Amino acid sequence: MNICIITSSFPSHSDDIVQVPFLVDFIKGLKKRGHQIFVFTQDRKGEKKEFLKGVKVKWFPWIKSKKPLVQLNPLNPLDFFRILSLFFNGKSELSPFIKENKIEACLALWVLPGGYFANQAYRQARIPYSIWSLGSDIYRYGKNPFLYPVMKRIIQEAKGVFADGFDLSKRIEERFGRKCFFLATTRTIPPPPPLPIPPHPPLLKGGEGGLLKGGPEGLAGRPYRFLFVGRIEKVKGIDLLLHSMAYLKEEELNAHLTVVGRGGMEEWAKNFIEEKTLGGHISWMGNVSDETLASLYESSDCVLIPSRSESIPLVFSEALRFNKELIVTDVGDMGMLGRQYGVAWVIPPENVMALKEMMKKRVKLQDNGEEERDEDKREELKRLFNIEASVERFLADYK
Numbered sequence: 001m002n003i004c005i006i007t008s009s010f011p012s013h014s015d016d017i018v019q020v021p022f023l024v025d026f027i028k029g030l031k032k033r034g035h036q037i038f039v040f041t042q043d044r045k046g047e048k049k050e051f052l053k054g055v056k057v058k059w060f061p062w063i064k065s066k067k068p069l070v071q072l073n074p075l076n077p078l079d080f081f082r083i084l085s086l087f088f089n090g091k092s093e094l095s096p097f098i099k100e101n102k103i104e105a106c107l108a109l110w111v112l113p114g115g116y117f118a119n120q121a122y123r124q125a126r127i128p129y130s131i132w133s134l135g136s137d138i139y140r141y142g143k144n145p146f147l148y149p150v151m152k153r154i155i156q157e158a159k160g161v162f163a164d165g166f167d168l169s170k171r172i173e174e175r176f177g178r179k180c181f182f183l184a185t186t187r188t189i190p191p192p193p194p195l196p197i198p199p200h201p202p203l204l205k206g207g208e209g210g211l212l213k214g215g216p217e218g219l220a221g222r223p224y225r226f227l228f229v230g231r232i233e234k235v236k237g238i239d240l241l242l243h244s245m246a247y248l249k250e251e252e253l254n255a256h257l258t259v260v261g262r263g264g265m266e267e268w269a270k271n272f273i274e275e276k277t278l279g280g281h282i283s284w285m286g287n288v289s290d291e292t293l294a295s296l297y298e299s300s301d302c303v304l305i306p307s308r309s310e311s312i313p314l315v316f317s318e319a320l321r322f323n324k325e326l327i328v329t330d331v332g333d334m335g336m337l338g339r340q341y342g343v344a345w346v347i348p349p350e351n352v353m354a355l356k357e358m359m360k361k362r363v364k365l366q367d368n369g370e371e372e373r374d375e376d377k378r379e380e381l382k383r384l385f386n387i388e389a390s391v392e393r394f395l396a397d398y399k
Helices: 022-032 077-100 111-125 136-141 148-156 166-176 238-250 266-275 290-299 314-321 334-341 352-368 375-384 387-396
Strands: 002-006 036-042 056-060 105-109 129-133 160-163 224-229 255-260 282-286 302-305 325-329 345-347
Touching: 002 022, 002 077, 002 111, 022 036, 022 387, 036 077, 056 077, 077 111, 105 111, 111 129, 111 136, 111 148, 136 166, 148 166, 160 166, 160 387, 224 290, 224 352, 238 255, 238 266, 238 352, 255 290, 266 282, 302 314, 302 352, 314 325, 314 375, 325 334, 325 352, 334 345, 334 375, 345 352
Parallel strands: 002 036, 002 105, 036 056, 105 129, 129 160, 224 255, 224 302, 255 282, 302 325, 325 345
Antiparallel strands: none
């Protein structure tokens, strides 16, 4: 079957892990089953390199922006014309792309804009399509009175409707009156090479992320290693995390934080780290390769997800696969899964002191001995996050 994946986020090269990294494993799963895959996405600044053999990618033209699509403001005149060009050009470019490649089914990542394009293909050429909602579309646009009728039509006319979280699935069913199934977003990161990472790297200027890197100087023993992986945006709670680290430093806790990711709050974060003299307690990595990320997971003690809003982020399943402790906020499904399977310490969202106290508790537990974990439940949850199962569930609607 010729399948067109329509997405507003597709990697431009193999190390571009910011753009829905689970999609690469999903495409490989489809190809392994004998399907031909095509990708339709808007053009982006920078060089594009073909890295998935046999996958044809169409980068359709529009008035490009350095900002992510979710940050485009329709009240800003220039952004408004960018949004118009995205929808107009995408609609006009998709039809010939589908005809040329004899597309038999579409999968849209996000209801908007991908679902809009897929719905247009369905209405013009009766090409069936499925929707895979990842949260940002429903949470951000689902209550907009102008966009709601369009989103409802897109969801109700789809052959299959999926979401990457249980709470999100429920919201879609309640809001749009259509059955929605959970489809896990996860991926496989190759294990790191057997090289130990030094516990106290030297204090440096620059580096991959362009900021201070180093370990807590003058502290006895190995620091407790926290890891944050995600976009450097307010919704991901990076500000809450840095404030918590400042408090832990004041209390002279032996803790170190590594931050992986890029985003719109980088300048603020770097200034905050400088202002609070946290450079010796925080390693700022920027975006890293999968090999480096695997080493960081392997060497960390606890992964932090302090998000203000979330479904089930990719970092949650990645941390599980590396058998790491987790501290998560009680948003989306993270709190429910953390409590039900005993895999995470759950705190209220947007609460710096609760985050700080839980991080402090983890550091103290390292000194006093870790609590026992229910490994059977952890393994049960790991099986839920299986990209092969996601591939099979998507294809089931087309058999």
